[in-house]
Amino acid sequence: MIELVNVEKTYSSQKGDTTAIENINLSINDGDIYGIIGLSGAGKSTLVRCINLLEQPTKGSVIIDGEDLTKVSNKRLLQIRQNIGMVFQHFNLLQQRTVEDNVRFPLEIAKKHKSKEAKDRVAELLQLVGLSEKAKSYPAELSGGQKQRVAIARALATSPKYLLCDEATSALDPQTTESILELLKKINQSLGVTVIIITHEMKVIEKICTKVAVIDNSHIVEMGNVSDVFADPKSEIARQLIIPDLIRATAEKTGDIKLRLIFNGEETDKPLISALALDLGVSVNILYADTKHYNGKPYGHMVITFPDSDEAYKKVTTYLTNNHVAFKKEL
Secondary structure, three states: OEEEEEEEEEEEEOOEEEEEEEEEEEEEOOOOEEEEEOOOOOOHHHHHHHHOOOOOOOEEEEEEOOEEHHHOOHHHHHHHHOOEEEEOOOOOOOOOOOHHHHHHHHHHHOOOOOOHHHHHHHHHHHHHOOOHHHOOOOHHHOOHHHHHHHHHHHHOOOOOOEEEEEOOOOOOOHHHHHHHHHHHHHHHHHHOOEEEEEEOOHHHHHHHOOEEEEEEOOEEEEEEEHHHHHHOOOOHHHHHHHOHHHHHHHHOOOOOEEEEEEEEOOOOOOOHHHHHHHHHOOOOEEEEEEEEEEOOEEEEEEEEEEOOOHHHHHHHHHHHHHOOOEEEEEO
């Protein structure tokens, strides 16, 4: 388990102090695929680098499996880091080394590279990421997706319990991103590795994450299960990241009553909007809709409008309540 307790990171310069993250409290359970999302400059990369102390926190504690990394010796910190793999946005491969030598590199640092077990480990990892045939190739001969697969294999060389991914798909095209995310999901499920993903893309969170924290202006402003945060984002920044089209839709002035329906996994056995209009005799217009399915259940949002009257409002809201559909009135 990873726990961040009141973590802060401040950088000092001649122009003064800059606080990158402040009062960060976060718990990541073993087995999670945990997403941390925010806009550029929000502090998310600093946060993830504090987890393995590539950045030393100015304040607070980083506790991994009950051990506070801010209080251990340098020797112990190096040992703990072998249990935390990291994947970077721009791969950071050694250009003069072959693919298999890049993957072997962490084992060299750990002085475990000469054994037969090390050779077998490299072969096993290249097979896992689908690059066995590229073992003797050099990074310059690989595509972006292949380079990132090598970087993932290298991060797994020492059999870490945790894998930190800092914008690992940002430099990749959509199709390659999809394949890398599927690989990370496979690693989580087959190897039991806890994955922490830093990203500014909501589609990455939606695709594989189980939990998410939203960071804005150096603070975590919202966190929870992905399905819950996706269904009803509370903070303004989460709304911007998750439902930007909905914000634009609800900003439109129509003169009608405007409701945002929230689908949070509850199933309905009939077409809701058409049934609502037919049963109640209320003219309903769909202004916006975006729903997705997690584990076969619907999550998402729909904005409907109908004529502005107390009677229509009472009819529609009572109908929605009886059908277990959450809603909020939009201005």
